[in-house]
Amino acid sequence: xxxxxxxxxxxxxxxxxxxxxxxxxxxxxxxxxxxxxxxxxxxxxxxxxxxxxxxxxxxxxxxxxxxxxxxxxxxxxxxxxxxxxxxxxxxxxxxxxxxxxxxxxxxxxxxxxxxxxxxxxxxxxxxxxxxxxxxxxxxxxxxxxxxxxxxxxxxxxxxxxxxxxxxxxxxxxxxxxxxxxxxxxxxxxxxxxxxxxxxxxxxxxxxxxxxxxxxxxxxxxxxxxxxxxxxxxxxxxxxxxxxxxxxxxxxxxxxxxxxxxxxxxxxxxxxxxxxxxxxxxxxxxxxxxxx
Amino acid sequence: xxxxxxxxxxxxxxxxxxxxxxxxxxxxxxxxxxxxxxxxxxxxxxxxxxxxxxxxxxxxxxxxxxxxxxxxxxxxxxxxxxxxxxxxxxxxxxxxxxxxxxxxxxxxxxxxxxxxxxxxxxxxxxxxxxxxxxxxxxxxxxxxxxxxxxxxxxxxxxxxxxxxxxxxxxxxxxxxxxxxxxxxxxxxxxxxxxxxxxxxxxxxxxxxxxxxxxxxxxxxxxxxxxxxxxxxxxxxxxxxxxxxxxxxxxxxxxxxxxxxxxxxxxxxxxxxxxxxxxxxxxxxxxxxxxxxxxxxxxxxxxxxxxxxxxxxxxxxxxxxxxxxxxxxxxxxxxxxxxxxxxxxxxxxxxxxxxxxxxxxxxxxxxxxxxxxxxxxxxxxxxxxxx
Numbered sequence: 001x002x003x004x005x006x007x008x009x010x011x012x013x014x015x016x017x018x019x020x021x022x023x024x025x026x027x028x029x030x031x032x033x034x035x036x037x038x039x040x041x042x043x044x045x046x047x048x049x050x051x052x053x054x055x056x057x058x059x060x061x062x063x064x065x066x067x068x069x070x071x072x073x074x075x076x077x078x079x080x081x082x083x084x085x086x087x088x089x090x091x092x093x094x095x096x097x098x099x100x101x102x103x104x105x106x107x108x109x110x111x112x113x114x115x116x117x118x119x120x121x122x123x124x125x126x127x128x129x130x131x132x133x134x135x136x137x138x139x140x141x142x143x144x145x146x147x148x149x150x151x152x153x154x155x156x157x158x159x160x161x162x163x164x165x166x167x168x169x170x171x172x173x174x175x176x177x178x179x180x181x182x183x184x185x186x187x188x189x190x191x192x193x194x195x196x197x198x199x200x201x202x203x204x205x206x207x208x209x210x211x212x213x214x215x216x217x218x219x220x221x222x223x224x225x226x227x228x229x230x231x232x233x234x235x236x237x238x239x240x241x242x243x244x245x246x247x248x249x250x251x252x253x254x255x256x257x258x259x260x261x262x263x264x265x266x267x268x269x270x271x272x273x274x275x276x277x278x279x280x281x282x283x284x285x286x287x288x289x290x291x
Numbered sequence: 292x293x294x295x296x297x298x299x300x301x302x303x304x305x306x307x308x309x310x311x312x313x314x315x316x317x318x319x320x321x322x323x324x325x326x327x328x329x330x331x332x333x334x335x336x337x338x339x340x341x342x343x344x345x346x347x348x349x350x351x352x353x354x355x356x357x358x359x360x361x362x363x364x365x366x367x368x369x370x371x372x373x374x375x376x377x378x379x380x381x382x383x384x385x386x387x388x389x390x391x392x393x394x395x396x397x398x399x400x401x402x403x404x405x406x407x408x409x410x411x412x413x414x415x416x417x418x419x420x421x422x423x424x425x426x427x428x429x430x431x432x433x434x435x436x437x438x439x440x441x442x443x444x445x446x447x448x449x450x451x452x453x454x455x456x457x458x459x460x461x462x463x464x465x466x467x468x469x470x471x472x473x474x475x476x477x478x479x480x481x482x483x484x485x486x487x488x489x490x491x492x493x494x495x496x497x498x499x500x501x502x503x504x505x506x507x508x509x510x511x512x513x514x515x516x517x518x519x520x521x522x523x524x525x526x527x528x529x530x531x532x533x534x535x536x537x538x539x540x541x542x543x544x545x546x547x548x549x550x551x552x553x554x555x556x557x558x559x560x561x562x563x564x565x566x567x568x569x570x571x572x573x574x575x576x577x578x579x580x581x582x583x584x585x586x587x588x589x590x591x592x593x594x595x596x597x598x599x600x601x602x603x604x605x606x607x608x609x610x611x612x613x614x615x616x617x618x619x620x621x622x623x624x625x626x627x628x629x630x631x632x633x634x635x636x637x638x639x640x641x642x643x644x645x646x647x648x649x650x651x652x653x654x655x656x657x658x659x660x661x662x663x664x665x666x667x668x669x670x671x672x673x674x675x676x677x
Contacts, residue, residue: 103504105505106502107434110402145606157552158553159552160552161552162552163604163606211552216400238552238559239555241561241568247537249535253551
């Protein structure tokens with residue numbers, strides 16, 4: 001079990017012949033992800049070989065879907081073409097689209113989100129490390145070795161900070177169900193709130209860790225839902241020392257005027273009864289205290 | 292990316308949006324000449340990348356060319372929010388009957404473009420939104436469909452603007468939307484949009500910001516970027532070197548690592564340990580020796596930096612190579628400060644040996660919290676020794 005992806009995921013990699021696409025396809029195959037196809041326009045008919053796997057490459061998503069029964073895609077396409085790839089995946093009927101690409105123009109991000117929603121696709125990202133349902137399926141670029149199976153769901157806006165927290169949990173003997181990096185851009189698909197709803201319904205997940213950061217109001221929206229949840233939530237907010245009006249690496253990590261501050265998110269988490277960690281190292285103990 | 296008012300006016304004009312006549316000047320003499328040409332009252336407006344120009348005294352009316360000259364002498368060279376005014380816009384001072392607000396921006400929560408209109412224009416719209424939100428009308432626009440006429444009508448009729456001017460205002464909305472979308476703007480606003488005593492509708496101010504991620508396809512706009520407007524000297528240099536760097540003047544701890552969330556958290560943790568972060572520097576997902584070397588040089592440029600904490604969480608990073616890179620670059624650094632390094636990945640034992648065997652103040656730690664405490668301790672010890 002776990003959420004969004006799992007043993008029944010049949011993955012297409014869009015941009016499978018690029019540097020990042022091919023490198024991470026290999027890592028995904030090694031993890032056991034069922035990669036059924038690759039798409040690179042102009043390279044249709046070629047085969048991606050790795051470790052005994054032979055993955056057919058198609059020119060278009062619709063061919064990949066029809067020939068292989070794919071139901072999810074992972075996008076490693078450069079920023080200028082990524083939104084088009086996401087729309088193509090949605091139109092080909094993908095249930096889940098994970099957009100790894102960083103640097104997509106924000107108007108393109110709005111369009112791909114609106115388009116994917118219309119087709120009923122779940123969009124994760126862009127500018128995200130992907131999703132891992134531990135022991136079943138890894139989609140994206142997260143390092144496999146940090147994960148151990150267990151009852152904790154994790155949602156984060158970040159990449160390496162996600163790894164940091166997952167690693168700390170694993171070292172403390174606490175395993176994970178599904179871990180998702182939702183992305184550091186201002187216009188992302190799936191939000192903390194969407195995923196909390198999924199985790200609340202997932203029988204394997206007993207507790208959720210939410211790693212938020214400055215910018216936007218997704219953390220505040222999530223906190224409202226936490227009040228109604230039966231499962232305990234542990235939280236952390238990054239960016240307490242970030243200056244106002246500056247983008248902190250992530251395009252979405254910016255305090256604009258009085259909006260998106262760490263204080264507002266910390267207050268919302270506390271009010272919702274979320275166990276708040278002041279530093280990431282406290283997260284495993286807080287999780288232990290609620291499990 | 293920010294641009295100046297006079298540049299935003301030019302862009303909006305290309306999309307058919309009427310603005311009052313205005314020209315750019317860099318000297319009081321030029322201001323006077325423009326005022327003579329306009330031949331009636333003018334407004335002289337500082338062109339800087341900062342809000343609140345009016346409050347700072349950077350916008351003044353002048354009845355005569357001589358008065359315009361005198362006003363320009365004051366405004367040119369003045370500082371507004373730390374930025375020196377080196378040019379002014381001299382514009383025809385229209386007879387204002389009514390002032391409205393009209394703008395487009397991005398709605399992060401609803402993942403759409405949003406049209407914002409208000410009959411309470413000419414003042415800071417953020418303040419209007421905070422104190423009297425009922426005076427602001429917002430309509431979400433789905434850019435996959437484009438703006439619809441009914442959405443424009445909603446905006447016009449619900450905002451309380453003079454409906455005898457509905458047609459003219461609707462045309463402004465339509466054109467401003469085209470302008471916003473075609474230029475990959477993050478924000479395009481006209482404040483105020485004015486109805487003159489003669490009954491004309493005209494934009495007498497213009498402001499636009501653009502999406503940095505889209506500048507690759509907005510070449511003309513990308514050329515309008517000015518160094519020093521949003522970035523300080525350290526940030527400009529780091530940007531030229533391709534680094535993601537934010538300067539926090541006054542801090543004593545330089546901070547770098549891989550990944551925005553991790554580096555932001557490292558800043559927070561250093562603060563918690565009693566240090567003050569001097570910067571944010573993210574050298575990207577995978578750490579390399581070259582990347583870390585470049586980062587160290589950039590972080591050390593600010594003499595306030597008394598120590599550096601490098602925090603790398605690498606899945607498959609060859610930490611021994613990164614460690615060797617730090618040792619190699621250390622002797623070439625212009626200033627020697629203690630450096631604390633937290634590195635995870637492969638061959639960590641070897642990395643630790645390389646750093647600790649180097650006979651340099653390079654300290655290997657095994658966690659973020661330990662590293663933050665260590666760098667603060669080392670900086671305090673040096674300060675006490677000196």
